[in-house]
Amino acid sequence: QKEVEQDPGPLSVPEGAIVSLNCTYSNSAFQYFMWYRQYSRKGPELLMYTYSSGNKEDGRFTAQVDKSSKYISLFIRDSQPSDSATYLCAMSSHNAGNMLTFGGGTRLMVKP
Amino acid sequence: ETGVTQSPTHLIKTRGQQVTLRCSSQSGHNTVSWYQQALGQGPQFIFQYYREEENGRGNFPPRFSGLQFPNYSSELNVNALELDDSALYLCASSDQIYEQFFGPGTRLTVL
Numbered sequence: 001q002k003e004v005e006q007d008p009g010p011l012s013v014p015e016g017a018i019v020s021l022n023c024t025y026s027n028s029a030f031q032y033f034m035w036y037r038q039y040s041r042k043g044p045e046l047l048m049y050t051y052s053s054g055n056k057e058d059g060r061f062t063a064q065v066d067k068s069s070k071y072i073s074l075f076i077r078d079s080q081p082s083d084s085a086t087y088l089c090a091m092s093s094h095n096a097g098n099m100l101t102f103g104g105g106t107r108l109m110v111k112p
Numbered sequence: 113e114t115g116v117t118q119s120p121t122h123l124i125k126t127r128g129q130q131v132t133l134r135c136s137s138q139s140g141h142n143t144v145s146w147y148q149q150a151l152g153q154g155p156q157f158i159f160q161y162y163r164e165e166e167n168g169r170g171n172f173p174p175r176f177s178g179l180q181f182p183n184y185s186s187e188l189n190v191n192a193l194e195l196d197d198s199a200l201y202l203c204a205s206s207d208q209i210y211e212q213f214f215g216p217g218t219r220l221t222v223l
Contacts, residue, residue: 006154032210043116043202043214044155051210088154097168098143098206102154 003027006089006103015112019076023089023103026070030091030101033065035074038086038105047087048074079110116205116215124221125193133188133218135203144186145212146178147202155202161186190220198222 006023013019021035031052036044048063050056050072056063062075072091076083086107090100117136125131137144143162147155157170161180175191184205190197198221206212 004154008152034210034212036214041200041217041219043216046211046213049210090154092210097162098145098160098204098212099157099168099170100145100147100155100204100212101157102147104152104154 001026002104003101004089004091004103006106008104008106010107010109012109012111013079015079015081015110017079017110019079019083019108019110021074021076021087021089021106021108023072024070025072025091025101027091027093027101028067028070029093029095031094032092033063033072034090034092034100035061035063036088036090036102037083038088040085044088079108081110081112084108084110116203116213118201118203118215118218120218121216122219122221124223126223127193127195129193130189130191131193131220133190133201133203133220135186135188135205135215137184137186137203137205138213141205141207141213142184143206144180144184145204145206146186146188147204147214148172149200149202149217151199158188193222195222 086105145160146158149155160168200217204212
């Protein structure tokens with residue numbers, strides 16, 4: 001079993017829909033939770049990060065962390081075709097230095 | 113502020129050869145990490161350099177090695193290439209755990 005699990009998709013939604021992306025993890029030491037967006041043949045781009053539990057909002061994006069369930073989510077409101085990409089969750093702990101453990105990524109397609 | 117750059121963009125090698133990939137970190141960042149991303153998978157941590165010293169390594173064999181230079185740029189060297197080494201190699205620079213900035217990657221194909 002992988003440390004971080006993510007549904008690979010693809011997830012196909014119509015433009016304007018609310019998108020929910022999720023990851024589960026097994027390592028209770030994880031304290032930092034990040035979401036990256038990766039367009040085809042490009043490097044990952046940091047979207048949001050959250051420390052420990054709670055919610056964080058940035059424009060159309062909301063990140064949620066539930067440490068008791070070892071479950072994190074990224075919500076995208078009013079999805080746009082330009083949001084079509086692979087979304088990667090990543091996690092780290094205090095004693096892991098800058099090492100990130102990634103999920104496998106979820107491919108999202110937003111249709112006009 | 114200059115972002116993370118990597119060279120070359122693409123590379124084709126044959127099994128058994130050696131390869132060197134290069135990365136220039138973002139201005140002001142003293143930590144560089146390298147990741148391997150196989151097709152359709154998430155990136156996997158190879159190792160990390162902080163102020164020219166390796167200070168973290170993932171589950172990769174010793175034929176994966178690296179360097180960091182005084183200007184914080186970095187190299188990834190892979191010896192005795194295997195077919196499974198075909199992947200996108202990503203470099204990330206940071207000065208915080210939660211704020212790592214990735215370069216565009218080098219796509220390595222091993223034939």
